[in-house]
Amino acid sequence: MSMIINESLRLYAPVYSIVRETKKKVRIGKVKLPANMQFYIPIHALPHDPQLWGEDTHIFKPERFAEGVAKATNNNIASFLAFSLGPRSCVDCNFATTEVKVALSMILQRYRITLSPVYAHALVHLLTIHPAHGLQIILHPI
Ligand code: HEM
Structure with missing residues (x-):
């Protein structure tokens, strides 16, 4: 980790x-x-x-x-x-x-994490660095 x-x-x-x-x-x-x-x-x-x-x-x-x-x-x-x-x-x-x-x-x-297919990789600088369009993930219960 x-x-x-x-x-x-x-x-x-x-x-x-x-x-x-x-x-x-x-x-x-x-x-x-x-x-x-x-x-x-x-x-x-x-x-x-x-x-x-x-x-x-x-x-x-x-x-x-x-x-x-x-x-x-x-x-x-x-x-x-x-x-x-x-x-x-x-x-x-x-x-x-x-x-x-x-x-x-x-x-x-509790979950396995995968990236959502709608995620678009782009960064934006808003005081600190952020994902420009959010970070869409899918949580799969285990
Ligand atoms: C991933 C999380 C964090 C990152 C990447 C980060 C990064 C940094 C960086 C790069 C500086 C140096 C700023 C400079 O030299 O101008 C800094 C300073 C500082 N950080 Fe963090 N930080 C994080 C989390 C935290 C947390 C959780 C706290 C307090 C609860 C904290 C408190 C401070 C303080 C008080 C300073 C100023 C130290 C000084 O000027 O003597 N930071 N941080």
């Missing part, structure tokens, strides 16, 4: 981008930034970069997290920023993922 949650967060990070501001002149990789400049970190762009995730980056492949985030990111954990990183990262990432696991465990004990 952790692998599936991580892969969902990788491809569909709810937080689209985050903003930071430089206090002084700084160099980040090849980019030089002046002091007092605000810049966006495009969390949502990261899974579109095959240099970070490989040629299969657009494919939903939970097993890439089978040996943890460090292995999945090739020790470049800045390529997985769904909860951000560092001192301003999400204070409740553990709570959020535990909550998903509890909810899914309760649902999966």
Whole structure:
């Protein structure tokens, strides 16, 4: 379940981008930034970069997290920023993922889930990322 949650967060990070501001002149990789400049970190762009995730980056492949985030990111954990990183990262990432696991465990004990044929895959940015036309699923009692 952790692998599936991580892969969902990788491809569909709810937080689209985050903003930071430089206090002084700084160099980040090849980019030089002046002091007092605000810049966006495009969390949502990261899974579109095959240099970070490989040629299969657009494919939903939970097993890439089978040996943890460090292995999945090739020790470049800045390529997985769904909860951000560092001192301003999400204070409740553990709570959020535990909550998903509890909810899914309760649902999966009673139902098998399939995607409805009417579902159209499209994303929309409304403060956070959402399915543009809803997420129609079919619950099959077990
Ligand atoms: C899947 C669910 C969640 C995602 C993807 C998420 C993502 C994030 C991200 C990316 C940031 C960094 C924002 C930034 O650096 O500008 C953040 C910060 C934060 N998150 Fe979450 N979050 C989630 C759930 C939660 C929950 C459930 C809570 C609290 C109940 C929470 C509380 C916070 C707080 C307080 C911060 C600000 C931390 C700070 O600035 O020091 N988050 N979150």
